[in-house]
Amino acid sequence: MSDSRASARRIVTRGAVLTGAGLAGLAVVYVLALAYTPTEIRQGLAQKIFYLHAPAAWSALLAFSLVGIAGGLYLWLKDERLDRFAVSSAETGLVFSLVMLTTGPIWGKPVWGTWWQWDPRLTLTLFLFFLFVGYLALRGALSDPEERARFSAVVGLLGLILVPFIHLSVYLFRTVHPQPIVLKPSAPSLPDAMLRTLLISFLVYTVLYLGFVTIRYGVRLAREVEVSRA
Amino acid sequence: MPSPPANGEYMVAAYVITALVLGGAGIVLLRQAFRVLRGSSGET
Secondary structure, three states: HHHHHHHHHHHHHHHHHHHHHHHHHHHHHHHHHHHHHEEEOEHHHHHHHHHEEEEEEEHHHHHHHHHHHHHHHHHOOOOOHHHHHHHHHHHHHHHHHHHHHHHHHHHHHHHHHOOOOOOHHHHHHHHHHHHHHHHHHHHHHHOHHHHHHHHHHHHHHHHHHHHHHHHHHHHHOOOOOOOOOOOOOOOEEEEEEHHHHHHHHHHHHHHHHHHHHHHHHHHHHHHHHHHHHH | OOOOOOHHHHHHHHHHHHHHHHOOOOOOOOHHHHHHOOOOOOOE
């Protein structure tokens, strides 16, 4: 038992280091985006929202994909660590979704002339957000840990199915949302300064994702150790 | 040469919201982490 507690402490320490590095990195991204990258001629300063919005979408979709993968593996292996990781990733994914779903409309208003369009990319993304709100609500409603892990793994898998549709929706459907600029078969279509800042932002958001997930995993493990001791 | 549209207020709003959400989540999680390191479960 003391091994588990020591393990939880090691995990949250790693998570705290990653989170601290991620938050410092975010400050660097702000400086780069605001002071280093040029202002786009057609969209003006609103285009700089891109450096926060696209990496948030990446982190959210990464988080939700990993919930589904961990859920699928849980159904196969019945390893509680997978369930612990899945719920930590779902919580983290919702944080990044919140950034994605607020910065997107704020960017859309000056560029599209409207805050929101019920087009496939935006609608599917909003649906994915609510699916994972439901995922956490479902977990809160079930008291049996094994049942909770099994049911939520199925919801996580359903979310995983949505992710490729969201990424490919700009190719599959008529949509106002721009096509991918970096994650596409051909080379990224951006000037160097913009691309460099965007890639640094992707890296920083990924570190933040890892930090958030690691802390939540460690905190959950510590909580379980405490409950089992009581 | 045309000048870019004046829409800096949208950029400011997005940057402030992102800082509040990610910075806020980071601070909350770091506090939870420190509670675990001090010996409690981290969650109140």
